[in-house]
Structures are given as structure tokens and as C-alpha cells.
Amino acid sequence: MVVDRIFSGIQPTGTPHLGNYLGAIQNWVNLQEECSSVLYSIMDMHSLTMPKEPAVLRQNILDTTAAILACGIDPKKCFLFRQSLVSEHAELAWILGCLTNVPRLLRLPQWKMKRASQNNEGTVGLLTYPVLQAADILLYKSTHVPVGEDQVLHLELAQDIAQHFNKKYGEFFPVPKAILSTTKKIKSLRDPTVKMSKSDPQKLATVNIVDSPDEIVLKFRKAVTDFTSEVTYDPAGRPGVSNLVSIHAAVTGLSIKEVLHQSAGLDTAHYKMVVAESVIQKFAPIRSEIKKLQEDTSHLIKVLEDGAEKAKELAAPIYQEIRRLVGFQ
Template identity: 95%
Template structure:
């Protein structure tokens, strides 16, 4: 059931570990405006973890009023760069959560971040194809345009316009300290571009343009979300309370590591072809990659990421694709050596991706449909963004 009123995240049956909040507060409506009766901000941390078991916390501080309706809703925003068909880590770390969230929240926006992709050199023809392939993949994985707004970022120009406004209140030293800048600029011969330096500001604009309240993020994006939170607070201090401060939804799925080097995360840019499992890989390719996966000289299947990262990565993958807990996976694997266990994990991945792979192929054959989905989603996103952005223009003095 999709929830139109969410005062909290989900909890187990045991009592909540948090005391009741005596003064829950509501944020403004989508058109802005100050709320003279606001209570002080709750100082307790507000990071939600998404899993089969949930911790609940009563917290209305992030909610947004729907004009003319006596209820509150949360708004989800997230995006994915168009790198073509996603790999196993993309699916388990992000897309699988997207599918769950579209069922739980009534206001959900997912964007193909084509503007962000320009921070790393791309051939125009390849970018166009990657946009369509990424769209086909996330649709095949279960994203439903009837339950969310799925759109291409560049089709909503307010993203870039708001990024300029927010960039004018963001300090350069803060951007220079972000680890993504330090890491990615090293791969660019020119020492890094302005776009690469400022793309976290564009990320903030992506989120704040829709007054989003929650953002599903990976561990490597937490610092960027913190920047968006700080920018929202800075804007509110300068121009009056307007933006809700977005909160993180962190997936509890373990970070999926490279099959060839389990000390680093799985990546599409990995030069070792056997390191990354793509969701369109054939069964033979999947078997080969898992057979060649790096483990160690101990044959027993155990979970110890610090001392046995290779085997532990396989256990994490098996748990995520099967829906079993780590403990259940280990119980089922008693008596198996790692060579046989690799084939068990490979078979689980093959079964998980078989229907998705077939659906991707069907969708890729209908480019007109993919383009129509993205354009229709962009029109809906524009309808939501326009009144918010017009109010931003008024606040900063443009009108």
C-alpha cells in the first residue's frame, strides 16, 4: 500500500528507542511562506535505514503540506547517471531500493542525470544511447512511471538555473574539500573542470527544486547530501524559511565489491572485465565471473569482511539477491567449499536477472517508447518545479 501520510519510518514490534518528540513541526507548503508557529529543530540525527526490518522514529520535521489538503506527505528524489545498463552493485545498492520506495511514498521523483554525466568526457552518440539503455534497465527492474516521475534532468532547465543561484551562496573551499573532487580530478589531464568542481551544487539543486524531504543515497554520497542540507539551511537563513532540509535514506545492503579486487567497490569503469557483473550478462558470462572471483585459501564459507573480503563479498551478494539474511545464507552454506559456493551465488544471480535481462531487450527495441516516458515524466516534473522555482525567483529578487 502506498502511504499518503507518513509520520515515521517503519519499526519492529519492540518499543521505539526514541522518546516522543513533544513539538513535531510541519514544513511549509510547496509554494513557500513562513510558519510563525514553528518549534525548534529536533537536534537528534535523522538518517533512516531501509531494510526488511525497520527502526521507527516519529518525526514530522521533514513533511510537506499539500495545498488544500489536510495531510502531510514526504517527497523522495534520487537520480542515476546514464552509464548504460547498470551493474550488480547499481541494482542492489540503488535501483532495488527505488522500487521499494515508489510503493511506500506518494511523491517520488527519479531522474536520469544526463547533465551530471558531462563532468566526465562523453561522445554525444554514446551519451544518447546510454540515456536510453539506462532508462530501459530501470524500467525493466520495476520502476513504474505511474507511481513516480521518471524524467531526464536536462529536460527541466530549472535544475541548472537553481544551481547557479545556489552556487552563489556556496563557498569554494567547501567544494575543494569533497573527496569526489580530489579523486576524479586526478583522472582529468587538465586538473579538473568547473563542472566537476560544482556538480555537488547541481546535486543540491536537483533535490531542493522539488522541496524533496528524503534522498536515498549510497555511503559515498553522504557528504554531498550534507552539502545540500547546508545549502538549504544557508538559503533559509538568508531569504527566510523555504526549503525543507532533506534527510538521507541509507540502504542496509552491503556495498558490493569488485570480484577481482574485493577491497574496492564494483564499478563499470573497472578495466578488469571479470570484475563487474552487468545485469545483461549472459548466464555463461555470470558463471565465468564468479568462478574467477578472488577469495582466499580457506575453503569454508564464512562472513568476515575485514579478514576475508572476497568470500564475504560473495555472501553479501547472495544475501541481497536471494532476500535471505547473512545468517541464513551461512546456515545454508554449511559443508560447501568456496569453489562450489561460487556456483551457488552465480545461479542465484542468474535467476534474479533472467527476467530483467529479457525485459531490457524488449524495451531497447522501442526507442520511441523510452523517449516518450522520459518526456512525459519531465512535463510532470516541470509542473511541480515551476511554482517552487517562481517563488525562489521572487525571494532572491529576480521578480
């Protein structure tokens, strides 16, 4: 696979949870080692699609930055920046929005799902944020985007917009390809039929990477399994136990087969504690580094500002050419 430039982003929701780490951030760390041009953005503009108090958003931006740095993202190996500091994102989104029809946006499942939280009305921002996502990607002529399965339709929209622009104005944007995460989707510890989520009202459902060892042990002890004591992997028939196996494999780097071999003879009650201990060991150094970074706000701000400056240098000539193509100059 020839990869020229990778772009990905994360919404600033504070410190990530286990699913965020295994599904996205761990992959980001690997990709920055493999590709010479990588951009990772804190998507603060996207976060406004759901109501946020300004003080909470400001703190979430810093906490998210501290967390991904602690997880191994290196600003020397990638551009790490705040989306809103590069104004070309919003400007390009307007141009691309003028090439995108409303029925296409109305069909996207995220719109149908998230507007329910806004009295089934939804805002213009919530409807059009997939166009801003397309602008985020295309502004840098990105060739590849790491995505989870739930974002594939949004990437397909970005691909269609790129092709539409190229057809109208001449070949300009590469059509970005997906880099799908190989990690099994991490499920809620209280309802293994749905994915782990920070917004889950059940506090025991989601493991946060800054949870204390005692909190992690409690959440895994209370994890929903079934009445069979043997540890097996059967996502359809035994989703709870299979979710634990997936987590165990992901945090240790072992295969599902290796995890099952190591766990032979354990009942699920004992196995829960094995998985909890693996998670505790994985996150202990990260948790310590997050606390250290959170105490140095000025460093976090500087990292994001320096990254934005570099991202803007990359974006500016591309956007100037877009302005010329559409007739602005």
C-alpha cells in the first residue's frame, strides 16, 4: 500500500476510554512510525455539533491532547493541531458544501441517530459536519484515512465530493482511501451488544484510561458475561466473554487463539481479573504521564499552536489553488 499522506482526527471529549485507545489512538501511534506525512487533529469545531459549555470544551481540548501525547503520539513525527486554528478547514467546507446535495446528508445514519438528542430537530452543523470532515481530509490532499466501521459512510462522502470536485474543476484531489482498524470493536462492559461509549449512562460500562486500578477491577468484576464458566470466543453466542477476550488480546498484543490457550482452565470470574490486571498494566505508565502533562498547560497549548502553524503552511498553497479553481481569484 502506497501511502502519501494520512489524516485523522479526534473530538475533544476529555481523556479517552479503552475503546478509543484500542480502536484509534494505538493505530495512530503505529501509523506515525510508518508514514512520513501524518496529520492528527483535535476536532474542536466538530465538537460544537453537540452542546458544550465553553469552559468544559477548553478543558477537554487540553485533556485530550495530554492523553494522546501520553499514549505515544509524537509531534516530531506528525502534525498535531487544533482544527479551529487552521481557518482553511471552515472555508473549504463552505465550498464543498456547495457541491453536496442535502438528501445525501439526510441519509447518513449519524444524522438520524444524533438529532434524536436535539429534540429530533437537529442543527445545520449536525447535518453538515460530514462535509466539514471531507474538508478536513481534502484540505491536505490526504491519500489515506484511518477509520472505524461507523465512519466508512462519511469517508465515502468525502470520496464522492473529491470526485465531484475533480469532474467540475479538473483533477485536483486524490480520492482518499480507508485504513480500517484491525482491532475488534470494544463493547460496553454492561451491554456487550453495543460499543463502549463515554456517554453511556451506566458508569460501570466504560473503562477510562485514567481510571484507578480499583475502578478498573470493579468494572471488570461487574462486566456482564453469561452462565457458562469456560472462557471461549463466540461473539454471536457469547458476546460478553468474547468482548473480554478481545480486550485481553488487544492490550497484550496476543492473538485471540493465544489468549484462549493461556486462559484454558480459568472460569469467567477469575478471567475477568486477569483481563483487569492486563488493562491496569497497560495504562499505568500512560495514566502517570497524563497527570504530568495536565500540570503543564502552557506546553499543551504550544504543541497545538506549533502543529497548527505547520498544518497551515501545508494547507495554504493547496487552498489558494482551490480558490483559483473555483473562481475566487
